[in-house]
Amino acid sequence: MVERRAFLQSLGGGLLVLLAAEDLLLGQESGGGRRGGGGRENVPQNVAAWLHIAPDGKVTGFTGKVEVGQNARTSLTQAVADELRCRTESVRLIMGDTGLTPWDMGTVGSRTTPTMAPQMRRMAATARETLLTAAAAKWQVDPKTLRLSDGVITGGGSDQSVTLGALAATVNWATVMGADTATAAANWTVAGKSVPKINAREIVTGQHRYTPDFKLPGMLYGRVLRAPSFGARLQTLDTSVAEAMESVKVVREGDFVGVTAPDEHLAGKALASLRATWQEKPQIGASELFGYLKAHAKESESGAAIPPPAAVKPAIATAAKTLKATYTVAYIAHVPLEPRAAVAHWQEGKLTVWTGSQRPFGVRSELAESLGVPEGQVRVIVPDTGSGYGGKHTGECALEAARLARAAARPVKLIWTREEEFTWAYFRPAGVIEVASGMTNEGVVTQWIFENYLSGPSGINTPYNVPGASVQYYPSQSPLRVGSYRGLAATANHFARESHMDELAALVGMDPLEFRRKNLENARLRAVLDAAAERFGWTQKKKRAGRGYGLACGMEKGGYVACCVEVSLGQERQVRVERVVEAWECGAIVNPEHLKNQVQGAILMGLGGALFEAIDFADGRILNDRLSKYRVPRFSDVPEIDLVLLDRKDLPSAGAGETPIVAIAPAIANAICQASGLRVRQMPILPAFAAQRA
Amino acid sequence: MRMVLAINGGRTELDVEPDRPLLWVLRNELELTGAKYGCGEGQCGACTVLLDGVAQRSCITPVGAVGKKKITTIEGLVNGERLHPVQESFLECDAMQCGYCTPGMILASVALLGKNASPSDREIKQGLEGNICRCGTYPRIVEAVKKAAEKSSAQLKGARNG
Numbered sequence: 001m002v003e004r005r006a007f008l009q010s011l012g013g014g015l016l017v018l019l020a021a022e023d024l025l026l027g028q029e030s031g032g033g034r035r036g037g038g039g040r041e042n043v044p045q046n047v048a049a050w051l052h053i054a055p056d057g058k059v060t061g062f063t064g065k066v067e068v069g070q071n072a073r074t075s076l077t078q079a080v081a082d083e084l085r086c087r088t089e090s091v092r093l094i095m096g097d098t099g100l101t102p103w104d105m106g107t108v109g110s111r112t113t114p115t116m117a118p119q120m121r122r123m124a125a126t127a128r129e130t131l132l133t134a135a136a137a138k139w140q141v142d143p144k145t146l147r148l149s150d151g152v153i154t155g156g157g158s159d160q161s162v163t164l165g166a167l168a169a170t171v172n173w174a175t176v177m178g179a180d181t182a183t184a185a186a187n188w189t190v191a192g193k194s195v196p197k198i199n200a201r202e203i204v205t206g207q208h209r210y211t212p213d214f215k216l217p218g219m220l221y222g223r224v225l226r227a228p229s230f231g232a233r234l235q236t237l238d239t240s241v242a243e244a245m246e247s248v249k250v251v252r253e254g255d256f257v258g259v260t261a262p263d264e265h266l267a268g269k270a271l272a273s274l275r276a277t278w279q280e281k282p283q284i285g286a287s288e289l290f291g292y293l294k295a296h297a298k299e300s301e302s303g304a305a306i307p308p309p310a311a312v313k314p315a316i317a318t319a320a321k322t323l324k325a326t327y328t329v330a331y332i333a334h335v336p337l338e339p340r341a342a343v344a345h346w347q348e349g350k351l352t353v354w355t356g357s358q359r360p361f362g363v364r365s366e367l368a369e370s371l372g373v374p375e376g377q378v379r380v381i382v383p384d385t386g387s388g389y390g391g392k393h394t395g396e397c398a399l400e401a402a403r404l405a406r407a408a409a410r411p412v413k414l415i416w417t418r419e420e421e422f423t424w425a426y427f428r429p430a431g432v433i434e435v436a437s438g439m440t441n442e443g444v445v446t447q448w449i450f451e452n453y454l455s456g457p458s459g460i461n462t463p464y465n466v467p468g469a470s471v472q473y474y475p476s477q478s479p480l481r482v483g484s485y486r487g488l489a490a491t492a493n494h495f496a497r498e499s500h501m502d503e504l505a506a507l508v509g510m511d512p513l514e515f516r517r518k519n520l521e522n523a524r525l526r527a528v529l530d531a532a533a534e535r536f537g538w539t540q541k542k543k544r545a546g547r548g549y550g551l552a553c554g555m556e557k558g559g560y561v562a563c564c565v566e567v568s569l570g571q572e573r574q575v576r577v578e579r580v581v582e583a584w585e586c587g588a589i590v591n592p593e594h595l596k597n598q599v600q601g602a603i604l605m606g607l608g609g610a611l612f613e614a615i616d617f618a619d620g621r622i623l624n625d626r627l628s629k630y631r632v633p634r635f636s637d638v639p640e641i642d643l644v645l646l647d648r649k650d651l652p653s654a655g656a657g658e659t660p661i662v663a664i665a666p667a668i669a670n671a672i673c674q675a676s677g678l679r680v681r682q683m684p685i686l687p688a689f690a691a692q693r694a
Numbered sequence: 695m696r697m698v699l700a701i702n703g704g705r706t707e708l709d710v711e712p713d714r715p716l717l718w719v720l721r722n723e724l725e726l727t728g729a730k731y732g733c734g735e736g737q738c739g740a741c742t743v744l745l746d747g748v749a750q751r752s753c754i755t756p757v758g759a760v761g762k763k764k765i766t767t768i769e770g771l772v773n774g775e776r777l778h779p780v781q782e783s784f785l786e787c788d789a790m791q792c793g794y795c796t797p798g799m800i801l802a803s804v805a806l807l808g809k810n811a812s813p814s815d816r817e818i819k820q821g822l823e824g825n826i827c828r829c830g831t832y833p834r835i836v837e838a839v840k841k842a843a844e845k846s847s848a849q850l851k852g853a854r855n856g
Contacts, residue, residue, distance in 0.1 A: 069792025069829050196788060203793035204781040204800060206728025206768035213727035221722075264722055265714045337732050337740055337794040337828050386730075386794030387829055418733040593788055597831065601791060604830030627737035627826070635819040638832045 050123040053168035064104025066096035083124035096382030106359035110655025121182040185588035194593035225257040229620030241273035285618030296477035319438025327496040330614035338386025339421040342401035356385030363395035390484035422625035428485030431455020433496035456489025498552035498666030532583035536564035548675025552666035558654025563663035585646035602660035610665035702770030712758025728768035739825030742798035749805035768797035783842040791829035
């Protein structure tokens with residue numbers, strides 16, 4: 001690619017690099033392929049595609065992953081610096097640029113730590129070994145006698161030394177394939193430490209440019225005309241007032257209508273002047289949702305190997321104790337503080353779009369397909385972005401900006417309003433979960449039927465040892481558009497499962513911790529459960545009026561979590577979460593401070609979905625499409641948070657961006673039940689609790 | 695309409711409509727993009743700037759209403775290469791993830807410390823309640839503000855004794 005060559009020349013290396021297409025595919029999870037179209041490309045496995053070492057020793061790494069606040073920029077920099085035995089200050093990453101970085105499935109699914117870090121380690125370690133071998137050959141010594149430290153190779157029993165940069169210039173990196181080699185976690189010197197966030201200074205000084213902060217010469221500001229409800233069709237449109245405004249351009253392509261103007265104020269006025277009528281269609285409202293989801297359920301997607309409920313039902317009937325319960329979760333919104341935004345620039349038929357997306361390559365495919373342009377003519381660049389939480393997988397805003405820019409023949413910046421961000425993207429699915437279980441009088445769970453409607457199959461399997469378990473996921477028809485959200489359905493499934501386990505424990509009069517231990521063999525899950533309970537002082541807790549204690553645990557994507565919660569019940573605020581203790585383990589810890597930050601952040605974000613967040617809708621309209629109507633956790637919602645992070649240097653590192661969120665909601669529901677005797681089976685908990693309490 | 699704004703210690707002449715929100719004048723006319731758009735209704739605090747040291751939501755402040763008040767944006771906090779104690783403390787406490795709320799948080803914190811030089815945890819949380827951090831770094835922000843308060847009081851003591 002032309003951009004890549006020019007870019008590398010600009011790094012001062014003078015190395016002309018050819019991206020060699022390879023037949024090897026990275027062993028990454030599918031998932032990106034389901035959405036966004038476009039075939040998966042062959043990902044190059046030569047070092048040149050991933051690393052560049054300049055003559056002055058500065059290292060540039062290339063990764064298709066993006067930075068959305070989860071600190072992947074820092075952790076991947078640590079991985080590269082670790083293998084090259086250099087300081088993080090010597091390493092810079094180019095992230096999420098389809099013109100410069102290898103193809104990537106998207107920054108999703110907690111995959112960066114378990115797959116991208118090892119990939120970059122492989123490339124950096126290969127580079128290191130290649131250079132040590134080259135130095136050894138040059139000096140005619142055994143490579144084992146050489147030392148590499150801070151960018152300089154020394155040793156071989158003499159005063160000789162050579163810098164990595166100088167030696168790197170003599171190697172044809174395009175032909176060096178990444179070998180399967182990397183430093184064991186026990187020997188990490190850069191990873192494993194709390195390296196501070198790489199570009200934090202640019203953030204605290206306001207210098208960092210997020211997508212909405214970009215300005216190109218000649219750039220116009222765009223706005224898009226929105227339908228009053230989902231599925232509405234444009235009937236009539238009067239653009240005459242806007243057309244008469246100086247410097248305003250009105251764009252219409254079918255039902256897509258937008259305006260561009262030299263400043264955002266004029267663009268807003270132009271948009272407001274458009275007069276449109278629409279044909280709307282009737283749609284259900286939130287109050288009819290759960291019945292609707294069950295009524296429109298489709299065939300189970302759980303796979304042939306898992307027994308259907310019918311195989312387990314007869315055994316439940318014979319169990320000593322049985323329980324049936326239905327749990328529900330509402331649609332919630334991601335509310336990334338940076339709304340969707342894009343800057344689109346066409347130059348001689350080639351399109352460049354800057355946009356905050358978790359899937360730059362997926363968005364590239366979307367753009368190419370929708371605009372009728374070959375993918376090779378489209379470049380998507382993701383600046384370090386103001387969060388995503390799974391809500392920025394798709395390129396709606398990028399496409400709209402591109403359409404406006406093409407029509408206006410000028411670069412266009414489009415920033416979605418908060419109302420648009422709440423309405424025209426997608427939500428975490430709502431869901432209905434039905435659980436039926438059977439157990440012995442001694443509290444051994446023997447049968448388990450767990451059926452999830454719409455919400456999803458993530459985290460649906462029970463980690464407890466239940467001989468007769470049937471878990472089924474049924475897709476359904478959703479009145480609202482749904483997609484990924486931090487943790488996917490694991491939050492909903494853990495809420496249902498961990499609430500149900502507490503209900504079973506109560507049926508046999510067992511302590512919730514003992515009940516779980518009795519039914520759980522998984523050593524890593526037991527470890528976090530015990531760690532959280534110990535830090536919390538679970539076994540010493542006495543029942544107090546107006547207070548309650550609850551716990552929950554779970555696992556998903558290689559992460560293990562357990563959460564103990566203390567709540568207080570009061571008249572004015574109904575429920576206050578006083579204290580949260582969370583234990584977390586995901587293998588070898590890469591950056592302790594950033595991991596703490598992620599786990600704390602997940603707990604605080606999870607409080608919203610657990611307690612009060614819910615999308616309200618009717619007639620194809622989102623009724624609480626702004627922050628004054630949709631409550632998110634604030635400073636006043638913050639409980640005392642105590643974390644126990646277990647570091648397993650003997651286990652491969654898993655991701656921590658999602659799973660820490662799954663235990664908070666059921667732990668709270670369990671605590672409320674202990675305090676009040678009321679069992680709430682709905683997320684969000686507070687409205688249902690208030691209704692039950694009234 | 696022609697107007698003069700006092701921004702970050704300087705004087706800026708502009709020709710803008712008085713009903714245009716200050717946020718967009720700063721961002722789109724003056725390249726001061728540190729103040730961010732988050733909600734447009736003064737609910738999230740990402741747009742926070744200081745007017746005569748008081749935290750204001752620039753997204754709901756018409757530029758025509760600013761008058762002679764001194765505007766301070768995040769860009770105006772640094773003193774040459776030296777960071778403001780609040781900025782330094784945010785760095786030391788790693789009090790951010792995506793960083794989008796950070797400029798607004800920092801300015802709101804500066805305003806808070808301007809009114810209350812050694813706030814309690816409770817007072818910090820109350821004082822910053824109008825600023826949202828969706829990434830959930832609230833506890834770290836509280837630590838950063840406490841640290842900044844300690845730094846400032848130490849600096850004052852140093853200045854008195856020096």
